[in-house]
Amino acid sequence: MFVITGAEYDRFMGRYSVQLAPLFADFAGVQPGHRALDVGCGPGALTVELARRVGAGRVAAIDPAPQFVEACRQRVVGADVRVGGAEMLPWADATFDVALAQLVLTFMADAPGALREMRRVVCPGGTVAACMWESNGGMPMIESVWRAVAQVDPAGASARPKGRFHTRAEIEELFRGAFSRCELAPLEVASGYADFDDYWTSLLGAGGNLGTYVSRLDAPARARLRAATFEVLGRPTGPVRMTGRAWAARGQSRANDVDGV
Numbered sequence: 214m215f216v217i218t219g220a221e222y223d224r225f226m227g228r229y230s231v232q233l234a235p236l237f238a239d240f241a242g243v244q245p246g247h248r249a250l251d252v253g254c255g256p257g258a259l260t261v262e263l264a265r266r267v268g269a270g271r272v273a274a275i276d277p278a279p280q281f282v283e284a285c286r287q288r289v290v291g292a293d294v295r296v297g298g299a300e301m302l303p304w305a306d307a308t309f310d311v312a313l314a315q316l317v318l319t320f321m322a323d324a325p326g327a328l329r330e331m332r333r334v335v336c337p338g339g340t341v342a343a344c345m346w347e348s349n350g351g352m353p354m355i356e357s358v359w360r361a362v363a364q365v366d367p368a369g370a371s372a373r374p375k376g377r378f379h380t381r382a383e384i385e386e387l388f389r390g391a392f393s394r395c396e397l398a399p400l401e402v403a404s405g406y407a408d409f410d411d412y413w414t415s416l417l418g419a420g421g422n423l424g425t426y427v428s429r430l431d432a433p434a435r436a437r438l439r440a441a442t443f444e445v446l447g448r449p450t451g452p453v454r455m456t457g458r459a460w461a462a463r464g465q466s467r468a469n470d471v472d473g474v
Contacts, residue, residue, distance in 0.1 A: 219256035219284030221418030232402040234262035241342035247310040253317030257285035299327035307336040314343040319376035344461035348379035351458040361441035392464030406453040
């Protein structure tokens with residue numbers, strides 16, 4: 214799903230994920246001296262923030278996309294960055310004080326299994342945290358295009374995969390299946406574009422379901438989608454500003470935590 218480069222991801226999502234990282238790290242309670250793991254690190258937006266707080270030598274990260282891992286290694290020299298999936302983490306039990314997953318829950322093959330793995334690799338009393346963009350208005354940057362798709366290609370819109378863990382209820386249920394207690398909070402960031410062209414260009418290298426859909430369009434279909442998206446946004450003639458709202462959850466690893474408790 215993510216065959217794009219780190220630079221393409223940055224143009225598409227990085228302008229939001231970089232701003233989200235410090236809010237998420239605050240929510241997870243990352244402090245100097247911690248050993249921190251970034252699960253699903255992508256090109257390294259959160260990894261950079263973790264290294265800033267605890268030092269690159271105390272940070273590890275993992276992602277299944279080799280090109281993202283290489284980009285992350287270049288940005289956070291000295292961190293332990295590996296290619297791999299969240300469902301089978303290559304670290305020993307109780308290696309970290311905190312394990313975080315930023316904007317990856319919906320892309321995991323087995324989110325409950327990944328959460329169990331994150332819990333396994335943090336020490337007793339350590340924190341596991343994850344966050345994901347909220348659906349139904351939480352990410353206008355993406356949702357505006359899908360509204361346009363519904364106008365010009367209803368069949369394409371109806372075929373859009375319905376990802377999980379985009380609501381507070383879904384994320385809370387996931388965490389309550391792994392931790393005896395969990396806490397949730399909304400995190401909101403904003404980003405700006407010079408104009409509509411800047412916004413549209415950022416979408417052309419998008420990853421995920423949206424990027425897959427757009428990449429398959431021929432030139433005329435893409436032009437129709439561009440025009441429809443322009444209308445959905447109210448025909449902006451100057452700078453465009455959008456917000457992103459994510460739900461974050463955290464649980465604390467305890468010696469008596471077992472699956473389903």
